[in-house]
Amino acid sequence: MKAAIILILLFHGILFGQDYPGVGNSTDSLRPGLKELIRSAVNSNLGLAPIDYESKILSARINQVSKQPSPMLQFMVDYLPVNFENAGEYSLIYSQPLKLFGKLGADEKLAQQKTNSSLIERKRLETDLIKSVKENYFMLSLNQRLLGYNDEYQQILGSITRAVEINYSVGKGEQYQIIKSNSELDKLQLEEIELKNNRLVYLENLRTLSNLNLPDDYDPAGIGTFINIEIPDLNSSLSDTMSENNPDIKMLEQLQTENDLERSVTAREKSPDITLESGYRYMTPTKESMLLFSLSFDLPFMPWNDKRIESAIDEKVLAGKKINSELLALKQNLKSELKNNLTKINSSREKLKYLTSVLIPRAELSFKSILLSYEKASAEYIDLLDSYRSLRENKRALIEEEANYLVLVSNIEKIIGKQILIIN
Numbered sequence: 001m002k003a004a005i006i007l008i009l010l011f012h013g014i015l016f017g018q019d020y021p022g023v024g025n026s027t028d029s030l031r032p033g034l035k036e037l038i039r040s041a042v043n044s045n046l047g048l049a050p051i052d053y054e055s056k057i058l059s060a061r062i063n064q065v066s067k068q069p070s071p072m073l074q075f076m077v078d079y080l081p082v083n084f085e086n087a088g089e090y091s092l093i094y095s096q097p098l099k100l101f102g103k104l105g106a107d108e109k110l111a112q113q114k115t116n117s118s119l120i121e122r123k124r125l126e127t128d129l130i131k132s133v134k135e136n137y138f139m140l141s142l143n144q145r146l147l148g149y150n151d152e153y154q155q156i157l158g159s160i161t162r163a164v165e166i167n168y169s170v171g172k173g174e175q176y177q178i179i180k181s182n183s184e185l186d187k188l189q190l191e192e193i194e195l196k197n198n199r200l201v202y203l204e205n206l207r208t209l210s211n212l213n214l215p216d217d218y219d220p221a222g223i224g225t226f227i228n229i230e231i232p233d234l235n236s237s238l239s240d241t242m243s244e245n246n247p248d249i250k251m252l253e254q255l256q257t258e259n260d261l262e263r264s265v266t267a268r269e270k271s272p273d274i275t276l277e278s279g280y281r282y283m284t285p286t287k288e289s290m291l292l293f294s295l296s297f298d299l300p301f302m303p304w305n306d307k308r309i310e311s312a313i314d315e316k317v318l319a320g321k322k323i324n325s326e327l328l329a330l331k332q333n334l335k336s337e338l339k340n341n342l343t344k345i346n347s348s349r350e351k352l353k354y355l356t357s358v359l360i361p362r363a364e365l366s367f368k369s370i371l372l373s374y375e376k377a378s379a380e381y382i383d384l385l386d387s388y389r390s391l392r393e394n395k396r397a398l399i400e401e402e403a404n405y406l407v408l409v410s411n412i413e414k415i416i417g418k419q420i421l422i423i424n
Contacts, residue, residue: 033220034134041130048125074091077090079283086284094279110261113254121251123417139202149395206218241418253327263317263320271300366391
């Protein structure tokens with residue numbers, strides 16, 4: 001029986017550090033890779049349509065505020081006596097209100113500035129989409145690899161259990177070995193149920209995010225494909241990149257600029273508007289025709305109106321201070337979040353290095369040693385199984401940490417508003 005178990009383990013490559021199972025082929029033209037999923041998400045995700053329409057709405061408002069008010073043509077019959085002895089007077093008057101003193105330019109500049117908000121909002125959604133696509137892709141890839149491991153381990157334990165049962169049937173084995181093997185196999189089957197359900201969740205998330213009809217058997221590329229991509233050093237310069245590209249910071253800066261322009265527009269209300277009038281009048285009693293010209297001014301500088309405008313300006317000043325305080329608080333929180341994520345990434349790097357250089361080699365050596373001892377009848381079957389489980393758990397910890405590392409990189413990308421993990 002011992003020889004059969006050793007042959008089973010050797011056949012499955014446990015001692016030779018084989019590549020991880022479950023790694024898909026990203027070059028299949030019928031199965032989009034991560035780059036194609038991201039491109040599709042930022043181009044066709046259904047959540048982008050409302051933002052694009054909002055951008056068009058804001059752009060359409062520019063021409064609404066950059067033009068003078070509509071003129072008015074008035075026809076009037078006046079001085080018509082009640083006894084209708086004569087036809088009275090007839091007037092035709094054309095009037096044109098005029099906004100001067102740079103009011104139209106200020107309104108147009110504010111309308112143009114507001115169009116940037118939809119662009120920033122689109123950038124924010126794109127950043128969130130890319131982060132979500134990457135996270136679900138990495139977790140689906142991890143899930144696929146774990147399913148591959150699970151299937152392989154079930155085959156190994158199934159073969160070992162059958163060998164133990166055959167030996168037990170001829171009186172050469174122990175019942176506890178069968179029970180222990182079956183218990184380990186039951187745990188793997190329970191794990192398989194969870195992994196398969198999680199796979200469906202990640203796959204559906206990718207379908208929704210990318211707006212692509214991915215097949216049920218979609219198999220993403222292995223995480224190792226991305227772990228090997230060179231990632232630039234994560235240092236303090238990322239703080240400057242964050243200030244330049246983070247959508248939340250850009251949105252608050254946009255609101256600050258809009259508020260300054262609105263304050264300028266409000267201040268210009270102190271300047272009067274002018275209305276020009278010209279027309280023609282015919283007086284039937286005297287049979288005379290006359291031309292009419294008029295120039296009128298509103299009086300925004302009256303004390304009660306001046307106080308209203310000053311109050312509106314003060315409101316904009318306070319709003320600007322509020323936005324500035326929110327901007328400072330946001331930058332401080334993002335810097336703290338950036339620092340924490342950098343710490344986690346460095347920790348993840350150390351874990352990966354420790355797993356690959358220490359834990360897994362030691363677990364493999366321990367497993368080989370116990371396997372040889374078991375072959376020589378100096379180690380129990382339970383020791384062999386425990387050593388095998390330890391090796392499996394260390395290898396699982398490695399691929400889970402690889403996925404965690406890439407997710408942390410995705411978090412950094414969202415914070416700084418720029419891609420670090422460039423996918424060719």
